[in-house]
Amino acid sequence: MISRRHFLSIAAPALALSGYPVHGFTKEPIEGRIIVIMLQGGMDGLLAIPPIGDDNLFKQRKALVASNPLKLNPLFGIHPNFRNFSKMLKSNEASIVHATSFPYTGRSHFEGQNVSQSGSKLPFSTNTGWLGRAMEFAKITGKALSLDAPLLIRGAPEFDNFYPANIEKTRSPQAALLDLIKETHDGDVMAAIDKLSRASMSGPSRLRARDPLSLATKAGESMRELNGPRVAVLTIPEFDDHSSIGSTTGHHPELFTLLDNVFYQLKIALKEQWDNTIVLTTTEFGRTVQENGSAGTDHGYGSVGLLAGGLINTSSVVANWPGLSTKDLYEKRDLFATIDYRSVCSACIEAAFGLDHDFIIDKVFEDKKITRIYEHIFG
C-alpha cells in the first residue's frame, strides 16, 4: 500500500532540482489550465480512432467500424462524429494518444476508476488523486463540476464544486438567510456557507443546466476569471456499452458527438485562455477488440486519450502500435496498452503548471519509471 506523506510546505533543500530557483519548477511557474474529462464506463478507443491502415481492424471487428472515418494519416482515421475535434487536429490544437492505459488490467469499473484518478498502480491505496496532488505542489485551485469532489481532485489545497441542484419548487439560497444559518454553526462549517454566500451574491447563475455541455461552458467561463480555478474536472458517463455499441451511428457514436461538442464548447467559453489550456480525457479501460454476442464490447485494456488546447504545439497521433492480430492482443482479446497514460498526465502537468518531469513522477506519481512524452505533445 502506498502511504502518501503529506507535503504541506515544501522543504527547500530536498527538492531543488537541476539548479532551478523555484522548487520543482522548470522555469517561471506557468499559468496554464488543465481540464480533465472523465469518460466513465470504458471508452472504445478503436471505434473513436480506428487504425484504418491496419488490415486486422476489419478482420477482427468488421461490424464495429464506422463507414466513413476521416483519414488522419496512413495508419489512423477518426470517427466522423468528431467534427470539431477534427478541425482542432487540422489547426494544431489537438492530439491523440493511442494504445494507452493506466497500468491497470483488472477490468473492474471501481478499481479502474480508482486507478485512473488516484494515479497509483494499486487500487484503493490512496485517498488523493494525481491531479489533486499536482495542484497541491503547484499550489493552485480547482473546480469539480459534480456534486461530490471526485478522487481525482482530492488532495488539492483548495477546490470548489459546482453542480446546479435539480429539486423542484426550491429556490437558490439567499445571502441574508445564509448569514443567519451561519450563526447557528461552528467554525468548521462556516467556510462552506461562506462560499455559498459568495456564489449567491454574484447574482443568479445565467446557466442553470448541468448536462456536460452546459458544465463545460461554466468551466470555461470561471477559468477566465481573475483568481478563478485553473483546473476543472468534467464527467461524461455511460460509455459502458456491453450491447448495441453502434458503429457509424448508435450509442457510442452519440457520446462521441457529445464529447466533440464539449471540446468545442470549452474552446468557445475559454476564449483567450484556450491558448493556455490543455484538455485531456481519461477512461478506466478500453473495450474488447471483437464484439460480444450482443453487438457490444466488454471491458478491455488499451484505449485512446484525446487531448486539445492551445498548449499543444503540433497535432499528431502518438502510438507504439501493437497490432490487432490475435497474437498481438492482451490476453487475446484486448488492444494492448503500449503507452502508460501517466506519461500523458505528467506531460500535461508539466505543460500547464511548469513542474519538472522528474519531480512529477517522483512526488505526484511516486513511480520513477514513467517515461517523458512531453516533447511529442507540447514540444
Place this chain on the structure above:
Amino acid sequence: MKIINAIRGAINLREMYKNKNQWARKIGFGFGPEDEIPTNIDVWNTKQINDEFSLIGLNKIGLWPDEYNFSIKQRFERLHKFKTIKEKVEEESIGRQEKNARLRISKNENAVHMYDTYKLWNSAIYGNDMFKQRLLHFWTNHFTVGGSNNFRNYVIGDLIYNVIYKNLNGSFDDLLYLVTTHPGMLDYLDNTHSSGENSKFAKYLRKRGQTAGLNDNLARELLELHTVSPARKYSETDIRNTAKVLAGWGLIVSDFVQEFNEKKEYREISRNITLEKFVLAPYLKNKAEPGKKVIMGKSFPAGPKALRKLTNMLAQDDFTAQHLSKKLAIHFIGENASKGEIKVIYDTWKESNGDLAEVHRATLNVARTTKTRKFLWPSTWMFQSIRVSGARFIKESKSDGGFGSIKDDGRPDFEPLGILQEIGHNFWASRQPDGYSEKKLDWVSTEHFDRRIRIASRIFRAEPSRSGEEIADLLDFSDRTKLAISKGRNSEEKFIIALCSSDLMEI
C-alpha cells in the same frame, strides 16, 4: 450475566437524552406531531429492538401494498422484460426521440427500485420501527452494493428488505453469509466474472485461446470492509485463497459466455437459464476452484459448503467484533465515540457471539448516555426534518399528485430517488464499496449545503404543522440558534434556519 450488568451500568449513568424527542432522533427519526410519545422510554426502547413491525402503507392507514413487495424472482422477471423491450426498441428504425420515449415508458412500467425507494421514505417518515430503520440504513451502507443502469437497481431492494431487514435480530454469521451470496453483491464486486484457474470453465476458455481466472474484488472487500479489516494483517495469499473459495458463486449477467453455453457438457451455464436456477442456486461447480484452500491458518475443502465455513470464521473473528463495534459506535454515537463506549458494544458482541439483537441493544444503551454528537447523514437529517415538522411530503393518493401519478413531462410526480441523489445519499447510486462517509467534513461542501437549504424550503412547501420556532422549542435548541431563528423575516426563513441549524444537523 455480563450483558445484563453492562446494561445496568449504562442506565446508572446520567441519561443525556431526557428530552424524548431528542432521544428518538438519536436512534431513530424523531417524533412527528401525530406520533404518540411513549410514557416509558425503557419499554419503548425494548420494543424497538424486540418487536416485529408491519410496514406502514402509503396512506398511513393500511399496510404496505403487497403488489409493491417484489420477491427476487419477480425482480428478475421485470428486468428480463425491460431488457427484451430495450433490445427490440434499439433495433427499430425510428427516430432517437421516439426510442427514448418508448424506453422511458417501459422503464417506468417495469421499474422496481422506485418502489423500493418509496418504501424507504415511507418507513422513515411514518414507520414505528425507527431504530430498526436506522439500523437498516447502517447495515445497507456497511454492505454497500452500488447501483448501475439495470441489473443491480433491481435487486438492491431485495438485499435491503428480504435479507438485511429480516436478519436484524439474527446472528451476524447468518447476515454475512446471506449478503455475501446475494446476486447483487456477487455482481457488484465482480465475483460473477471470477472462476478458478483450474476450473472446467477456465480450462475450456483457455483452450479457445482466451483467459478466464480469479477476480479477487469480492474476496478483498469481504476481508477488508465487511469483516476483519486490514488490522487483522491477513496476507495477499489469504485474499487469493478467499477468492478461490468464492469462485463459482454468482452467474454472469452478460452474454460473454454465449459460445461456451452452446457446448453440450456445459449447458449448466445457459443464457436461457431459468430464473429459479439463477436465483436459488448461484453456485456453479464448473467455475469453482478444486482443492483445499488455507486462509488465515484454517483449511477449507472444495465445494459450496466451504463458503459458509469461511464466513462463519470471519464473523466470529475478534477483529470483526472490533471493527463493527467501532462502526456502530461511530454511526449512532458520533465520530468521536470514546474507546470505552466502543468497548461496551464490543464486549456484548463477544459475549453474545455476534447476536445482533444484543449488539444493537448495547449500541442503544451507549447512545443514551453519550456526550458525543453525531453529524447526521443527509438522508437521516432529511427524514428527521420531514417527520418532526409534520410535513405532508408523501401525498396520499394518486390523484393528489401522490405516489403513482405522472407529471406532464412523463416523470413520476414524486421523485424520492432523485432527491436522495441530489443530497448525495442514494442507496441505489453507483459508488465505491466502502460506502458513504461518516465524517462531518465530507458532508460540508458548498453544494451539499446548497442542497440542504433547498430541501428545507421544499419541506416547508409541504405544509409542515410545526413552525421553526416550535421545532426549536421542542428539541431544546441552543440559545444562539433560537436567536438566529427569531431574526428570520418570515415563517419560511425561520423554518429553514431551524432545519439547517447545527442543532438539527447534529444529535
Place this chain on the structure above:
Amino acid sequence: MTEIKLKIILFAILMVFGTQIQAEENILCIQKFLAKTVFNPGAPDGVWGKKTETAINQLISQANNFKPQNIKKSDAEDVCKTLKGNQASKLLEIGQFKRFPVEIVADIGEIKSLTDFDFSKIIISKNVNYNCNFVILHSKGFKRASGKVIINNGKLVFKANGWRIGIASKGSERFLTEEANLRLTQNGLRGIMPHLSYVGEGEVEKPVQYITLGGNYIKETNSSTSDARVAFLNPGIIGSNNYIDDYGTTYTFKIHGCS
C-alpha cells in the same frame, strides 16, 4: 614479395580491416541505441541493412519534425557521434514513442448544424407564401410556444415568438428564429426544429432537443381536405403536426390564422 611491399600490403589490409571494424563499431553503436527505442531494427549485428537504415532515418526524422532524412551507411560515424553526444538523452527520450503526423486532406467543411436536414427527396410546397400564426401545445393543452411564422416559398421563417416554459423562457425567442429548419409539404411540416422543455422553479434546464418533424399532417375534423397546402390556403383552417419529445410527451405544432 619484398618486405616493404609485404608491409604495405599488410598495412593496407589492416587499414581496410581496421576501418571495417570501426565501421562495424559505428553501426553497432547505432543499432544498440536504436534497440532502446521503438525504432528497433532487430538484434545488433554490425551490418548496415535496410532495417537499420529505415530505423535510424525514422528516428532522426521524428526528432526533426518529420523532415525527410537521407542517412546512408557512410554517415554512420557522424550519426554514432551524435548518439554519444549531448543530444543523446534527448534522442533517447524522443525514441520512446512513435509519432504519426496528422495530415488531413479531406475537406472537413463547415460544421454541420444540428438542424441540417436533407430535403432533396421531399416535394416542398414552393408556391405557398403566407403570413401565419403558430402555437405549440402540450398534450394536456398548455401553450408551450407561440408566435408568428411566415411561409416563404414553402420555407418556414419564424418571426416574433417565445416559449412559455417557466424559468427558462427568457432568451428562448431566438431558438426557433435562428435554428428551425422547416418546410411545408403536402403532408405537413418536414425538417428539424429545436424544442425546449419546461423548467420549474428549482430545477435545472434540460438540454435543447432537436426534433425531426415527420410530415404527419393532422387533418382538422371540419376540413374537407387532407392536403396541408389547401388547409393553409384557407385562412381559419388549422393544420398541425404531432411530435414526441425525449420524455415521451406529445406536442402539437399548429399553424393557423394564415393570410
